[in-house]
Amino acid sequence: MGYGAYVPIYRLEASEVNRVWGGVGVPVEEKSVVAPDEDTVTISVEAAKQAVKRSGIDPSEIGAVYVGTESKPYAVKPSGTIVAEAIGATPSVSTADYEFACKAGTEAMQNCIALVGSGMHRYAMAIGADTAQGRPADALEYTAACGGAAFIFAERSDDTVAYVEASYSYVTDTPDFWRRSKEMYPRHGNRFTGAPAYFKHIQGASKRLLAETGYKPEDFDYAVFHQPNTKFPIRVGRGLGFTMDQIDPGLVAPRIGNTYAGSTPVGLAATLDIAEPGDKIFAVSYGSGSGSDAFVFTVQEALPGKRGGPKLASFIERKKYVDYATYLRFRGQIIQ
Amino acid sequence: MRKVAVAGVGLVKVSEHWEKAIWGLFAEAALQAMKDAGTGDVDSLYVGNMSGSLMQDQLNMGALMADAVARPGLHAVRVEAGSASGGVAFHEAVKAVASGYSDCALVAGVEKMSDVLPEVAAKSLVMEEEQEYSAYTGVTKAGLSAMLHRLYMELYAEPSEVGMMAVQSHENAVGCRHAQYPFRMSIERAMDSPMEADPIHMMECAGVGDGAAAVVLVPADAGGVEVAATAVATDYCSLAMRDDPLTLGAVQKAAEKAYRMAEVKPGDIDLVEVHDDYTINGVLSLESLGLVEAGKAAKLVAEGGAARDGMIPTNAFGGLKARGNPLGATGVYQVAEVALQLRGAAGDHQVEGAEVGLAQNMGGLGSTCAVTILRRLGP
Amino acid sequence: MCCDHSEEAGAMSVPRYWREEVPRYRLLGEECTGCGTRFFPARPVCTVCGSTEFKDYKLAETGEVVTWTVIRNPPMGFEKYRPYVVALLELDDGVRLLSQVVDVDPEEVQAGMRVEAVFRRVKEDGSAGIIQYGYKFRPVVE
Numbered sequence: 068m069g070y071g072a073y074v075p076i077y078r079l080e081a082s083e084v085n086r087v088w089g090g091v092g093v094p095v096e097e098k099s100v101v102a103p104d105e106d107t108v109t110i111s112v113e114a115a116k117q118a119v120k121r122s123g124i125d126p127s128e129i130g131a132v133y134v135g136t137e138s139k140p141y142a143v144k145p146s147g148t149i150v151a152e153a154i155g156a157t158p159s160v161s162t163a164d165y166e167f168a169c170k171a172g173t174e175a176m177q178n179c180i181a182l183v184g185s186g187m188h189r190y191a192m193a194i195g196a197d198t199a200q201g202r203p204a205d206a207l208e209y210t211a212a213c214g215g216a217a218f219i220f221a222e223r224s225d226d227t228v229a230y231v232e233a234s235y236s237y238v239t240d241t242p243d244f245w246r247r248s249k250e251m252y253p254r255h256g257n258r259f260t261g262a263p264a265y266f267k268h269i270q271g272a273s274k275r276l277l278a279e280t281g282y283k284p285e286d287f288d289y290a291v292f293h294q295p296n297t298k299f300p301i302r303v304g305r306g307l308g309f310t311m312d313q314i315d316p317g318l319v320a321p322r323i324g325n326t327y328a329g330s331t332p333v334g335l336a337a338t339l340d341i342a343e344p345g346d347k348i349f350a351v352s353y354g355s356g357s358g359s360d361a362f363v364f365t366v367q368e369a370l371p372g373k374r375g376g377p378k379l380a381s382f383i384e385r386k387k388y389v390d391y392a393t394y395l396r397f398r399g400q401i402i403q
Numbered sequence: 404m405r406k407v408a409v410a411g412v413g414l415v416k417v418s419e420h421w422e423k424a425i426w427g428l429f430a431e432a433a434l435q436a437m438k439d440a441g442t443g444d445v446d447s448l449y450v451g452n453m454s455g456s457l458m459q460d461q462l463n464m465g466a467l468m469a470d471a472v473a474r475p476g477l478h479a480v481r482v483e484a485g486s487a488s489g490g491v492a493f494h495e496a497v498k499a500v501a502s503g504y505s506d507c508a509l510v511a512g513v514e515k516m517s518d519v520l521p522e523v524a525a526k527s528l529v530m531e532e533e534q535e536y537s538a539y540t541g542v543t544k545a546g547l548s549a550m551l552h553r554l555y556m557e558l559y560a561e562p563s564e565v566g567m568m569a570v571q572s573h574e575n576a577v578g579c580r581h582a583q584y585p586f587r588m589s590i591e592r593a594m595d596s597p598m599e600a601d602p603i604h605m606m607e608c609a610g611v612g613d614g615a616a617a618v619v620l621v622p623a624d625a626g627g628v629e630v631a632a633t634a635v636a637t638d639y640c641s642l643a644m645r646d647d648p649l650t651l652g653a654v655q656k657a658a659e660k661a662y663r664m665a666e667v668k669p670g671d672i673d674l675v676e677v678h679d680d681y682t683i684n685g686v687l688s689l690e691s692l693g694l695v696e697a698g699k700a701a702k703l704v705a706e707g708g709a710a711r712d713g714m715i716p717t718n719a720f721g722g723l724k725a726r727g728n729p730l731g732a733t734g735v736y737q738v739a740e741v742a743l744q745l746r747g748a749a750g751d752h753q754v755e756g757a758e759v760g761l762a763q764n765m766g767g768l769g770s771t772c773a774v775t776i777l778r779r780l781g782p
Numbered sequence: 783m784c785c786d787h788s789e790e791a792g793a794m795s796v797p798r799y800w801r802e803e804v805p806r807y808r809l810l811g812e813e814c815t816g817c818g819t820r821f822f823p824a825r826p827v828c829t830v831c832g833s834t835e836f837k838d839y840k841l842a843e844t845g846e847v848v849t850w851t852v853i854r855n856p857p858m859g860f861e862k863y864r865p866y867v868v869a870l871l872e873l874d875d876g877v878r879l880l881s882q883v884v885d886v887d888p889e890e891v892q893a894g895m896r897v898e899a900v901f902r903r904v905k906e907d908g909s910a911g912i913i914q915y916g917y918k919f920r921p922v923v924e
Contacts, residue, residue, distance in 0.1 A: 076885045102884060103862050104902040108915065112807075112901040140913055149915065153807040153901055377923040385923055387887075396862075522858045529857050535802050536823050539904060539916060540880045541853060541860040542868040549851035550870055557893070601852035601888065642870055643822075643878040644829070648849075 068190060068221040068228065069122025069373060072336035073113035074214040074323050074382040075101045079394045081209045087391045088204050094296035098212035098324025100389060101198045103397050107136045107215070108146045110196045110329070112153045114217035118192065119154050121373045122219045123226070129156040129219065130188025133178060134164050135171025135328045136215075138198045142248070150194065161188075168244060169293055170354025171195060171328040172216070177360055179220040180231055192219045197327035200398065202252035210296050212324025216332035216379075228370040229339065229348070231362060233280050237272035238358030245356065255355070261299075264357050269293065269303050272359035273351050277307075280363055284308035287363075288346040291317035291334040293353035295325045309349070316341060317350075322383055328354075333379065335364075340378040344368045404501040407630045408623035409777065411440025412739035417583035417614040417727025419517040425452075425459050426471035428615040429513040433472050436509065436617035436739075445619065447505035448472075448479040451492030451512030453731035453766075454527040455481070458519045468511070478505065484635075485531035485766025486680065488512065489734020490773025493618065494633040500620045511617035512732030524611045527730070531767040533640040545608055545681060546600040547768045551648055552683035553602055558649075560686075560701035562602060566593045567705040568682035569607050569724045575711065576721025578751050581736075583612045583727030607682040607724075614729035616736040623780065628742045631665035631759070631778040634658075640770045653772035654691035654763060661761070661774040662693075669693040672776075673757040674716040674744055676737035678765040680723045688763055689715065692774070716754040719744060734764035738775050745779040792858075793907040799914055806916040809899055811877065813839035822877050843899040844922060845873035852888040859905040867891055871919060885920040896922045 077100040081093045101110070111134050119126050132151040139146050147162030165171040165178075172195015179191035196215025201208035223230040243264035246253035256264075269292060277283065284290070290309040292300035297320055304314040317334035326333050331352035338348055348364040395401050413435025420428055429450070437443045450468050455461040465479030478499070482492035489512030496510035516524050528544035537547075556562060573588040588606060596606035623629045636656035642648055662668060675694060679685025689700040694715050695708075703709065709717035720726045720740045723733060741760035743749045762775045802823075804810055811822030816833030822841055827834055850869035853860070860866075867883040869891070883897060897919035904916040 102902075104884065104904070104918070106903060106913075108913075109901050109903060116901075149807075152803055153915075155808060381923050385885075387885075399862075525855065526858045535798070537880055538857070539802075539806075540868050540882055541856060541863065541866060541904070542851070542880060543853055543855065543857055545855070546851040546853050546868050550849045550868075553851065554849050598852065598854050600854060603851075639829075641880065643880055648870070 068124060068219040068226065069118040070216065070218045070228070070336055070339055071114040071117025071121065072216040072333050072379045072382070073110050073117070074099045074333070074379065075105055075110070076385055076387050077102060077389050077397065078386045079389055079391070083391050084209055092206065092209060094209050095324050096321050098210055099214055099326070100394055100397055101213040105198070105213070106140045107134070107138050107196045107198050108140055108149050110198065110213065110215040111146060111150045111194045111217065114196065114215045115150050115154050115192060115194060117376060118217040118219050121375060123373070124190060124219070126155040127159065129160060129190045129192055131161045131179060131182050131191040132156055133162065133175035133192070134194045134196065135167070135173070135175040136164065136197050137166060137168055137171060137327055138200065139164050167358060168355035169327045169330055170352040170358055170360055172332045173352035173360035176218060177234060177236060180234060183220045183222055190219055190221050192217055195328040195332035197329050199325065199327040200252055203400065207255065210320070210325040212326050214323060214326035214333050215329040216336040218332065226369055227367055228373050229364045229366045232365055233276060234360065234362045235272055235276040235279065236358060236360045237268055237275060239268070241357035243355050243357055260355070264355065265295070265299055265353050266303055268357050268359040269351050269353050270307065272361040273307050276361040276363065282363065286347060287313060287349045289317055289338040289342060289348045290314050291331060291338055291348065291350040293331050293351065294318060294320035294334060295330070297321045319379070319383065337379045339370065340374060340380065342366045342370065344370060405503065406623035407497050407500045407620050408780070409618055409628040409630065409742040410442065410621045411436045411438070411619040412742050413439060413617040414581045414736060414739055415615045416581045417612040417729055420515070420613040421517060425455060425461065425513055425515045426467055428515060428613060429468050429511055430471045432513070432615035432617035433509055433511050436511070436619045440619035442507060442619070445474060445507050445509040446477050447496065447499045447508045448474070448477055449492040449496040449508065449510040450479070450481040451489035451510065451731045451735055452481050452514060453483060453485055453488045454514065457527050457530070458515060458523065484771045486730055487734060487764045487766030487771040487773050488731035490737070490762065490764030490775060491635055491734070491771065493735060493738050493775060494635050494773055496620050497630050497633045500622060506622065508620040509617060510620065510735060511615055512735035513615040514729035514731045515613045516611045516729060517613050521611060537641050543600055545603055547642060548681040548683050549600040549603045550642065551687065552681070554649055555683055555686070555701070556602065559698040563590050563594055564701040564705040565682050565686055566590055566604065566607055567701070568679055568685040569593050571704055571709045572679055572718045572722040572724040575719050575752065576725035579720045579726060582721045582725055583610060584725045585721065603681055603683070609680045609723040609728035612727040612729050614727055614732045614736065616732050616739045618735060618739055618742065627780055628745045629778045629780045630775065631667070632661040632776040633773070634660035634664060635771065635773045636660065638770050640767060642768060649687060651687050651691035651769035651772070653769050654688055654765065657772040657774040658692045661776050665776040665778065667759060667776065671759050672761045674719060674741065674754040674760045676722065676741055676762040677717055678723060678763055679718060680728055684765065685722065688765070689717065692761065692763060711752065711754050719749065719752045719754055734762070734773060737762035737764060738777070741777050745777055793911045794914055796912060799912060807901065809841040809843060809917055811839050811841055812836035820875065820877050822879055841877055842873040842875040845871045845897060847883065847891060847893055847895045847897060848872050848878070849893060850883065850891050871897060882918040883920065884918045898922045
């Protein structure tokens, strides 16, 4: 019915990380960094407000607000209640926070589809957002970034901007990346996060969904994959038979990094910003632990008239660089 | 209502009084004032104190101070009106004597800021503002005045002209025994100092200090220093509610009431103590008191008009900037200093021929203002 | 230098915070039913006509800077954000309010600058107390 996306203004370049730690990697050019007064809740509110505005609906009719994240500000107290209050969805609303590493946002989407599909709620909002924390000197420090996107689901009508043709979730217990509750930073299995994790689950979900729907890669105009860095989504997409033309528009990681639970949702928002009625979008997330949610969206006539206001590109272009020390300060990683 | 006069004053040097507790500081000023008045026969006591509940965890200060000066039993109360606590406490004491309720009132302002970290002192300043929509923005007291300072500079004056308010206050404080900073400060020093809240420089801001000042009030007879008027007024707390941010409505209203009560005009005022916790506040106070035309005060001060021999002798002992600003005590320091002037007892700080003096004390961003006019009586 | 005094600053009272959530989160003020004057925050008595009857009024979310300052010595609890800009804003519906201006370097701020409301953290009570959110404004993103 409506969607919104947000990325904070600050950027840390990979070259700046290398300057400090003496490394040479450039898994992404630069990543987005929250200001000290931003967090997953504030990002979620920005994306949600944009989604509500574009949808044209009365927010009090939203029956569910689900925030998927792995950086919720409170361990116990849902981010969703704050977002719901901020957008005026309270009190007739259900909220809960979802956790499934980087696919928490698309998990929320699956559940919103179910809520609307079952007739339980007229509108349901799913948000994927994160302010991912990178362990200093770790490979993931280059890419752990901040951002999010929100999607309001409704029964398909002439007012909806895209409809869900099908979705499929593929999940196994695969401990490739995790964080214990009292730890500040996650741990990961390095190369194990590749083939047995990211690739296996995205491929598993993609192939099954394609098989069940009967679609082939060439039937799609856009293909959005979870983007932990620049290379992985390209490799998995091409491996499945998609082309760079299909993958590139939704590939924002090179310029903003990996927004974790925001990653696929933000990529999806990027394609919605430019897609035309009739376009088909193939979107597959990946969350460590592990699993993938795959979706087929078809864009409707209403989309071009319901994406006013700043597009994701405006937020990506809007940037101020910070040095590494300022980055640590903003992320609260300096011991005082 | 009978006329009231200042019978005695007491002033403690503004400083960091590590060894003195708040009641000890109070007692020192009170005893000085009673000695100066030649009487200890006080029947009411008013304490001007702003932050004792935050800084000393102390409530019920009226009783505590009556206890401290060994006069339990008398009417005693603490008066709080932010930084205007001293001036408003003075007002209450005057009313007690004027009404006949009290025949001899002791009013003393006291503050012990050195008991807390500077951050806590800064917190107490912003506690004078509305908390949920002004203080919640993270603004400081300096920050609020800074916004006025910026507007004033756009329209009327150079930064250094407003800064001269602090330079003049320091000039006046040289040699003053009770001043916190009795030394000259150049405009260069002020303008080179780091920004406190742009565009206000640190050296344009009054410091943090401990102090106590006391006044004994009695029914007026033929001589002495008469309290010609004392008035209190308020204004909207938030800057966002002010039609003209550069007009301090509370100051204007309190001054109008006071001029009317004293039956004087602004031109009759021979010397003034203004609330220069920030240079811009001193400048705007001169204008809102009707002593200088709107937009002209900074230039007047910069040209020497506020010197002791100038057009509007201002802050003759250094004002808040140089004599010091121990919050709740400040208003009483101002009144005591005006009284000394009118007695001809100001020594090197004397404004010649002073007959009528005005003290102006503000709380919040000019949301509370107490204006006192004293007049020399008799031969 | 400022260290983090958010714990010693004194925890925000939960009821006090909760009470202002909706006005702060949604920029919800009031409009006097007697004379139409709009207020933010809401107040019990209209300053123009004295009425005590109001209806909810949602403020405009865009406006411009009237005047501003840069806070260099923050109050307790705000240390980690310094330096930051606090401004007097006039919204497009004529209502004025005080607010921080974020996502901007202090030197870039100008009178008349166009700004829009955003939802941000204001402060938190140490690492164990509640997180306080509220409105701030940023230069308009087109």
